[in-house]
Amino acid sequence: MPLKQSPLHEEHLRLSARMQDFAGFEMPISYDAQTGGTIKEHLQVRSGVGIFDVSHMGQLFVEGAVATEFLSYACTRDFHQAKDGRATYCLLLNENAGVIDDIIVYRRSKDRYLLIVNAANIQKDFEHLKRLALDFKVEVRNESEAWALIAVQGPQATKALEASLNSLNLKHPPLDDLKYYSFVETENFWIARTGYTGEEGFEWMLKPEAAPHAWGALIREAAMPIGLAARDTLRMEVGFPLYGQELSETENASESLSQFAIRNPSEFFGKSKLRLPPGRQFFGFLAENSKPMRALENLWLGEKRVGQLTSGSYSPCLGKGMGLGWLDLNQIEKPAQEGAVFMLESRGKRREAKAINLPFLETARVKRKPN
Amino acid sequence: MAESAESGFKVPQDLFYTKNHEWARIEDGIAVVGITDYAQSQLGDITYVELPEEGDDFKKDAVFGTVDSLKTVAELYAPLSGSVVEINSELPNNAERVNEDPYQEGWIIKLEIGNESELEELMPADQYLKLISKLSKKKA
Numbered sequence: 001m002p003l004k005q006s007p008l009h010e011e012h013l014r015l016s017a018r019m020q021d022f023a024g025f026e027m028p029i030s031y032d033a034q035t036g037g038t039i040k041e042h043l044q045v046r047s048g049v050g051i052f053d054v055s056h057m058g059q060l061f062v063e064g065a066v067a068t069e070f071l072s073y074a075c076t077r078d079f080h081q082a083k084d085g086r087a088t089y090c091l092l093l094n095e096n097a098g099v100i101d102d103i104i105v106y107r108r109s110k111d112r113y114l115l116i117v118n119a120a121n122i123q124k125d126f127e128h129l130k131r132l133a134l135d136f137k138v139e140v141r142n143e144s145e146a147w148a149l150i151a152v153q154g155p156q157a158t159k160a161l162e163a164s165l166n167s168l169n170l171k172h173p174p175l176d177d178l179k180y181y182s183f184v185e186t187e188n189f190w191i192a193r194t195g196y197t198g199e200e201g202f203e204w205m206l207k208p209e210a211a212p213h214a215w216g217a218l219i220r221e222a223a224m225p226i227g228l229a230a231r232d233t234l235r236m237e238v239g240f241p242l243y244g245q246e247l248s249e250t251e252n253a254s255e256s257l258s259q260f261a262i263r264n265p266s267e268f269f270g271k272s273k274l275r276l277p278p279g280r281q282f283f284g285f286l287a288e289n290s291k292p293m294r295a296l297e298n299l300w301l302g303e304k305r306v307g308q309l310t311s312g313s314y315s316p317c318l319g320k321g322m323g324l325g326w327l328d329l330n331q332i333e334k335p336a337q338e339g340a341v342f343m344l345e346s347r348g349k350r351r352e353a354k355a356i357n358l359p360f361l362e363t364a365r366v367k368r369k370p371n
Numbered sequence: 372m373a374e375s376a377e378s379g380f381k382v383p384q385d386l387f388y389t390k391n392h393e394w395a396r397i398e399d400g401i402a403v404v405g406i407t408d409y410a411q412s413q414l415g416d417i418t419y420v421e422l423p424e425e426g427d428d429f430k431k432d433a434v435f436g437t438v439d440s441l442k443t444v445a446e447l448y449a450p451l452s453g454s455v456v457e458i459n460s461e462l463p464n465n466a467e468r469v470n471e472d473p474y475q476e477g478w479i480i481k482l483e484i485g486n487e488s489e490l491e492e493l494m495p496a497d498q499y500l501k502l503i504s505k506l507s508k509k510k511a
Contacts (some may be wrong), residue, residue: 030415032412032415037415037416037470038415038416038441039416039418039441039467229415229441229442233441289419289463290418290419290466291418291419291421291439292418292419292439292440292441292444294444313441314416314418314419314439314441321418321419347444
């Protein structure tokens, strides 16, 4: 099957991006020739503003008189009390409480919702929701091809986006009035104050034909193009899960890094199979030096394998190898505390990895819990 | 400095090259060893280089260290047999030197050459240039 291309494909080629297959889409991994590499892109988002093409993500619309009841049954959050114009992060579970996808649900009104879903899961989510919808009077529509999505992230995001909208003469409410996890929609585009970096920022959903103009305007406002490689290290530093790494169909949602998103008092699909109390504990892990950690590396305590990394890389802000991973509570005598030291096995060699309560660092939108 | 026409990678004329993308600069019986511009570009952001110790002996083509980038880890192969007389002590704290300046500041080790005749098995610049042109074409 040929790879799908984003409406911004030409822009990426013009910027000499390194392109790679990502969930069936040909997407920019980095813009080395422009930016000097992934680490520089990462640091720019933490200190200035970066833009990401995330048009590969999917848009599913759910509409009907019982849309609120339906989504409160299909998702791990309850939408009866949700406010219009608000976004909610939640999970779709299978019948074994494995995770089908992690998604963001945008409530437009009690009978109209938009779901933003992971690129790799668009078709799967769509089929799953249609199946569940047989018992409800709702319509589920896949409009993924009809929308482009640009994330604008960083301390300068508000300024850059405001200036870009103005330069394109696009009328919009002042961005400063938009609360975190809120959105506004106009006839042709949506703006949500959401993101995947922990920084101040927005996601701008617009028609494919308008996307190159929006991208160009943002570049003129000195926003740096950021590839998916930096998107991965940015999300890891703030402890955000990535589907396929921290989340999968075979692992129980209550033992996942996203268990905080299971908050639904009513009956929802998969609920009865949640594993409680969970048998796993999720931590961040930090290396002593700058050698990156890698997904699937095992964690050892003496001669016992006690856990595994689900993601691994290098933290540009901390200058050390970092990873996300779980510890098996049946293998350790009592729940681990921050600072506990484990041995990480990389290619037959062992080195220390220290458990860290996530996130690794505090940002504008992500705070560490007091101990 | 020579450049590969198709790819734009730097390939200095005065160095010897391996098919594993190491280079060697020969200075008075000492080989300064590093990885090529093509190699650093393929690896992307390098954050860590595992170095041998001074005095370690390596046979030609033996693994003498590793380079970690965000993307992957690559083994380093000795282009020639010899004994390590110096390591680049800048690299533990500044591994990005290998990306920024692979042929000068980003050198990795210096080897006292054990067997001069092995030099004949290494590639001159024009031959290495052909190799990476072919590899870049295959990718495109």
